Amino acid sequence: MDTICEFCNAKMWIKERLAKSNNNNPHFSLCCENGKIMLPNLLTTPQELEVFLTSKERSAVKFRDQIRMYNSVLAFTSLGAKVDESVTRGNGSYSFYIQGELYHKIESLCLVEGLCPHFTQLYIHDTKSEY
Amino acid sequence: MSLLDPTMLDQLLTMMYNINPYVKVFKMARDMMATKGAPMDLKLHLIASRTKDARRYNVPMADEVTALMVRDGFEAIDKCDVVIAQQAGPFQRISELHVKYMALHYPLLFPYDEDGWHPNIPFNGVVLQDADVDLDEDHAKEFEHHRKHHNVTMAEFYGYRLQHQNIDGNALLWGERLRQQYIMDAYVVVEQNRLRYVRLNKKKLRGDLYQGLQDIVPTCDNNVVAIGHRIILSSSFIGGPRHMVHNYQDAMAIYRWACCPDMFVTFTCNPQWPEIKKTLLLGQQP
Numbered sequence: 001m002d003t004i005c006e007f008c009n010a011k012m013w014i015k016e017r018l019a020k021s022n023n024n025n026p027h028f029s030l031c032c033e034n035g036k037i038m039l040p041n042l043l044t045t046p047q048e049l050e051v052f053l054t055s056k057e058r059s060a061v062k063f064r065d066q067i068r069m070y071n072s073v074l075a076f077t078s079l080g081a082k083v084d085e086s087v088t089r090g091n092g093s094y095s096f097y098i099q100g101e102l103y104h105k106i107e108s109l110c111l112v113e114g115l116c117p118h119f120t121q122l123y124i125h126d127t128k129s130e131y
Numbered sequence: 132m133s134l135l136d137p138t139m140l141d142q143l144l145t146m147m148y149n150i151n152p153y154v155k156v157f158k159m160a161r162d163m164m165a166t167k168g169a170p171m172d173l174k175l176h177l178i179a180s181r182t183k184d185a186r187r188y189n190v191p192m193a194d195e196v197t198a199l200m201v202r203d204g205f206e207a208i209d210k211c212d213v214v215i216a217q218q219a220g221p222f223q224r225i226s227e228l229h230v231k232y233m234a235l236h237y238p239l240l241f242p243y244d245e246d247g248w249h250p251n252i253p254f255n256g257v258v259l260q261d262a263d264v265d266l267d268e269d270h271a272k273e274f275e276h277h278r279k280h281h282n283v284t285m286a287e288f289y290g291y292r293l294q295h296q297n298i299d300g301n302a303l304l305w306g307e308r309l310r311q312q313y314i315m316d317a318y319v320v321v322e323q324n325r326l327r328y329v330r331l332n333k334k335k336l337r338g339d340l341y342q343g344l345q346d347i348v349p350t351c352d353n354n355v356v357a358i359g360h361r362i363i364l365s366s367s368f369i370g371g372p373r374h375m376v377h378n379y380q381d382a383m384a385i386y387r388w389a390c391c392p393d394m395f396v397t398f399t400c401n402p403q404w405p406e407i408k409k410t411l412l413l414g415q416q417p
Contacts, residue, residue: 004297008291008294008296009296009297009298010294010295010296010297011294011295011296011297011410030290030294031290031291031294032255032291032294033254033287035255036254036255036256037254037255037283037287037288037291038254038255039252039283039288039291039292040245040246041296041298041299041300042241042243042245042292042298042300042301042302042303043242043243043245043299043300044299044300045242045299045300045301045302045305046146046150046242048142048143048146049143049146049239049242049302050301050302050305052139052143053301053302053305053306053414054305054412054413054414055414056414059136059139062136063136063139064307064308066135067239067306067307067308067309068308068309068312069135070135070139070140070143070239071237071238071239071240071309073135073140074143074144074147074238074239075235075236075237075238076153076235076236076238077225077235077236079236080224101323102316102319102323103224103225103227104224104225104227104232104235104236105223105224105225106223106225106235107223
């Protein structure tokens with residue numbers, strides 16, 4: 001990926017250019033529709049998160065293995081869908097089979113009695129860690 | 132399954148408390164609830180529409196994304212707004228049109244709660260009506276001419292976000308499995324919206340003309356409801372059965388025109404190629 005899109009700085013292969021453009025002045029539609037889409041960049045990744053995501057240390061490698069679990073702990077919303085369990089049983093690779101729509105859901109601020117706090121509620125009720 | 136590392140989690144939580152606007156608001160809510168004599172029905176209002184031009188670089192502030200309300204403030208104005216009450220039943224669904232749909236679900240990829248897609252992101256060069264952007268008439272006219280729509284579509288948005296750009300905010304690229312989950316989620320959102328379009332625009336797509344439905348109507352007296360409705364995915368719906376048949380027939384037409392094929396070529400890609408390795412970011416491996 002030796003070519004940079006002049007509009008959005010995306011790294012592209014030269015062969016991905018539009019047929020109308022030439023090698024010296026390549027244009028691309030895959031990234032930003034030739035400059036039509038211009039969005040604010042994502043902000044610089046916080047230092048501590050960057051270390052976890054890039055370091056070769058054992059703890060960081062383990063973190064990346066479990067990144068989806070860490071994310072679930074910190075997320076405000078949870079995933080919802082009508083899952084069909086009939087195909088998830090048995091051997092072979094795991095497949096996630098749902099009917100209808102997939103959605104994100106958010107829960108109320110207070111706990112339902114008898115349940116542990118989860119998702120958003122963790123930020124409110126987990127008083128062990130006071131910040 | 133091994134447990135998560137508590138010290139690491141603690142560091143991440145500290146980071147979230149320092150930079151994430153939502154966490155700040157939730158902390159505020161907690162403090163309010165802890166105060167003695169505080170009103171019991173507190174509501175958190177997650178605002179979907181942004182008043183500022185979202186194309187420009189701006190960090191969402193806590194008071195811009197949420198409003199903390201006591202008792203019956205206003206209900207959701209926009210249908211994508213989310214109002215979290217203190218006790219509002221088991222859960223509430225978030226619309227995928229909400230600007231924070233992804234940011235709320237992937238705090239590790241979007242630690243600052245960066246904006247996601249929403250229906251009103253204009254193309255570059257298209258001028259917002261009430262924005263104080265310099266008018267570039269020629270540019271705007273050119274867009275009028277070429278494009279039927281002036282806003283960035285969902286697929287275009289996610290396509291842009293997933294590019295490997297030369298910028299400093301690379302959490303989305305380093306996310307590994309979380310990135311894959313994000314891509315899957317984005318795909319589902321886009322697909323659901325395409326399907327919804329087909330379902331809600333039956334009249335425009337003239338689904339009733341497809342064989343069967345019109346013939347049945349005269350025969351079954353007044354009981355039309357019993358027929359149900361049939362949603363046909365047109366051949367332009369990529370992935371649908373008509374799309375497959377359409378492509379298959381195209382291929383057969385080419386075959387008839389150009390005679391028997393001599394070769395069947397498939398391409399594979401070796402992730403160990405030096406060209407690919409060269410472009411990986413620090414810490415990434417094929």
